[in-house]
Amino acid sequence: xxxxxxxxxxxxxxxxxxxxxxxxxxxxxxxxxxxxxxxxxxxxxxxxxxxxxxxxxxxxxxxxxxxxxxxxxxxxxxxxxxxxxxxxxxxxxxxxxxxxxxxxxxxxxxxxxxxxxxxxxxxxxxxxxxxxxxxxxxxxxxxxxxxxxxxxxxxxxxxxxxxxxxxxxxxxxxxxxxxxxxxxxxxxxxxxxxxxxx
Numbered sequence: 001x002x003x004x005x006x007x008x009x010x011x012x013x014x015x016x017x018x019x020x021x022x023x024x025x026x027x028x029x030x031x032x033x034x035x036x037x038x039x040x041x042x043x044x045x046x047x048x049x050x051x052x053x054x055x056x057x058x059x060x061x062x063x064x065x066x067x068x069x070x071x072x073x074x075x076x077x078x079x080x081x082x083x084x085x086x087x088x089x090x091x092x093x094x095x096x097x098x099x100x101x102x103x104x105x106x107x108x109x110x111x112x113x114x115x116x117x118x119x120x121x122x123x124x125x126x127x128x129x130x131x132x133x134x135x136x137x138x139x140x141x142x143x144x145x146x147x148x149x150x151x152x153x154x155x156x157x158x159x160x161x162x163x164x165x166x167x168x169x170x171x172x173x174x175x176x177x178x179x180x181x182x183x184x185x186x187x188x189x190x191x192x193x194x195x196x197x198x
Contacts (some may be wrong), residue, residue, distance in 0.1 A: 003064045006114070008121055014051040014058055016088035018044045020067040021058065028104035032150055033142045035179045050101070053078040055129055061105070068109050072101035073125065076136065083138070086171045094133070098126035098197075100137035108130055112131065115156070119163040122164040123197070132197055137165070138173065138190040148181075165193040 009017065019040070025047075026038030050056040053074040061069035076084060076097040084094050103118045126132045139156075142149065155165070171192035176185040 001020075002070075003062075004109075004112075005062045006117060007060055008125060009058050009060050010056065011051060014047070015069060017052070017058075017060060018047050021047050021060070021070050024067055024070060024106070025104050027103070028106065029102075029153075030180065032148055032153060032178075033140050033155075034145075035072075035148060035181075037178045037180050037182070047072075049078075049162065055125075057122065058124045059118055059130070061109070063109070063153055069103075069105035069114055069118075071103040071122060073122040074099060075129075075132070082173045082175070086173050088135075088169060095131045096131070097130040098122075098129070098135045100135060115159055116163065118138045123195075127197060135165075135195045135197055136171075136192050138171075138192045141191055160193055164195045166195070168192050168194050 014021075022038075022040050022043035025043050026036070026040065029036035029038060029047050039086075047058070050058050050072050056074035056078065057072070059073075060067060060183040075095070076099040077085065077094045079099050083099065087094055087097060100119075100122050103115065105114055123135060126135055137160075139160075160167075169191060171194070174187040175190055176187045178185045
């Protein structure tokens with residue numbers, strides 16, 4: 001792990017990494033709380049959104065040549081309606097908000113400060129663009145008695161709060177995906193967290 005390298009990739013520079021990023025996401029998101037039964041073709045198509053979006057970015061962590069972590073972000077206005085609508089309906093201006101997508105990191109690289117680094121790099125990117133007042137992301141909400149919740153599971157709320165984010169229970173949406181034990185996709189409740197960038 002002595003060869004860790006963090007870089008921000010944008011636009012066409014992301015294309016070559018899409019297959020590795022798709023595999024990484026599928027591997028990490030199998031874990032609780034996402035329990036996601038991934039599909040490589042879908043993942044590459046989804047990740048291309050960040051390559052195609054004006055001002056989109058993916059922070060990539062490599063150990064040598066191997067991609068071991070990644071974190072995505074783009075302007076909220078470039079997101080899908082189910083992500084934008086909760087903000088519009090609560091009086092926010094979507095074009096003033098920078099949206100943080102997902103962060104994924106292989107287990108053996110956790111606890112090294114890379115989760116914090118993901119937030120720092122995305123915020124630096126948003127601030128450099130100079131037109132955003134807020135940063136946001138959303139996280140899945142699973143019931144505390146979920147049968148697949150690991151006994152020693154610890155949510156990341158503490159990390160998010162340390163980065164200046166505040167949970168917004170009134171800002172909610174749903175994403176649909178297929179859990180590992182599901183035959184088809186079902187909607188999952190998601191709640192947003194916000195941070196002021198001023």
